Amino acid sequence: MSTKLQWISDELNNLKQQGLYNNIRTIGSPQGAWLVVDGKRVLNFCSNNYLGLANDPRLRDAAKKAIDEFGAGPAAVRSIAGTLTLHRELEARLAEFKGAEATIAFQSGFASNLGAISALVGKDDVIFSDELNHASIIDGARLSGARIVRYAHNDANALEDTIKKESRDAYRRALIISDGVFSMDGDIAPLPDLVAVAERHDIMLMIDDAHGEGVLGRGGRGIVDHFKMHGRVDIEIGTLSKAFGVVGGYVAGKKEIVEWLNQRGRPFLFSSALTAADTAACIAGVDILESSTELVDKLWDNARYFKSEMKRLGFDTGKSETPITPVMLGDAPLAQKFSRALFDDGVFGMAIGYPTVPQGKARIRVMISAAHARVDLGKGLETFAKVGKELGVIK
Ligand SMILES: *Cc1c(COP(=O)(O)O)cnc(C)c1O
Secondary structure (H helix, E strand, C coil): CCCCCHHHHHHHHHHHHCCCCCCCCCECCCCCCEEEECCEEEEECCCCCCCCHHHCHHHHHHHHHHHHHHCCCCCCEHHHHHCCHHHHHHHHHHHHHHCCCEEEEECCHHHHHHHHHHHHCCCCCEEEEECCCCHHHHHHHHHHCCEEEEECCCCHHHHHHHHHHCCHHHCCCEEEEEECECCCCCCECCHHHHHHHHHHHCCEEEEECCCCCCCCCHHHCCHHHHCCCCCCCCEEEEECCCCCCCCCEEEEECHHHHHHHHHHCHHHHHCECCCHHHHHHHHHHHHHHHHCCHHHHHHHHHHHHHHHHHHHHCCCCCCCCCCEEEEEEECHHHHHHHHHHHHHCCEECCEECCCCCCCCCEEEEEECCCCCCHHHHHHHHHHHHHHHHHCCCCC
8 A cells, every 4th residue: 555645644643733733614604793603603703804894795796796797707817818997997096095106916915925026036136034924925035036034023123234244245136025014913014114224225125014904004004104104115015805805915016016017927927817806896995995994993993992801801912013913822732722612602713823823822813803893892802701711821
């Protein structure tokens, strides 16, 4: 009998023993404050649906209308026969919303990072990357073939020291990359400091605003707006699958960058376009964000309330400055046990362990949304208090 696949079962068993095996739940309902998960109705603390747009009737109607007008599938990559009027409309609307010269839409935030980074730098170049950057940045950087130098998390001085240590003349081009909001801890990159370093050394600066848009800045315009740094971040990555509630991603920046990505962005050239339904739903999302700050305000009210109550109960919610609320537990098996107990009591809060977060920093990550009502947050707090006491995490 062949044993060439035995290693997979061994590795899977290892994951289970270490409490690092991903138990993937299946959802039988639309996204919202409550979900049907594995057949059970539970309070949802897991989604990136910050503004509750994922099941908003205005987005659903826009998607249906676009299917009637443009059909179900794009049938081509964008550079051959796949670029719809809708794609160009979304790109123009996003540019206006973000205060950027232009944008280019991709199929996801992940694809946007892969496409942008690999088109901007290559094997003769260097990337300075925050040590906690998202996996799609790391993969994009690797794909580019550039030398990757990591710097200490959110530390602009460390970044500058690193830049000085590398001999800049040994490279053709250089690029600094950081997440805007870090998805596991909810802390915010020190953007003005990063901009200052990038400008002093004349290095391109890229910020991934996946968890910042719809959350930070005026009406959710993102981290650049939050810090009033318009025109000083060369490349912004966005996702349409978090606050925008749909799926897709984009790159925002100067016209020539977007033009270059239209020519050289590999996921743009070699993977089929976003569907018409997704694109139209995203445009409806931009409409909503531009028309009112109500959802963004509610998100922040909910986040402030939940975080202060969790602290009052005695939980450690880390260093979050955003609606991302990590409930720090340390041990991966404890985090999994906590998550199972929450689920038994009707609360869906996912345990997150290595390699998504460092060893010993396992947690339940609570994602607060504008879709939550105060009573929902009350139910969540009550359940966290009960399970926390049972498992000896709080007194
Ligand atoms: C979620 C996320 C992505 C990926 O976005 P998708 O649209 O889901 O592919 C990229 N970067 C960061 C920082 C993210 O948090």
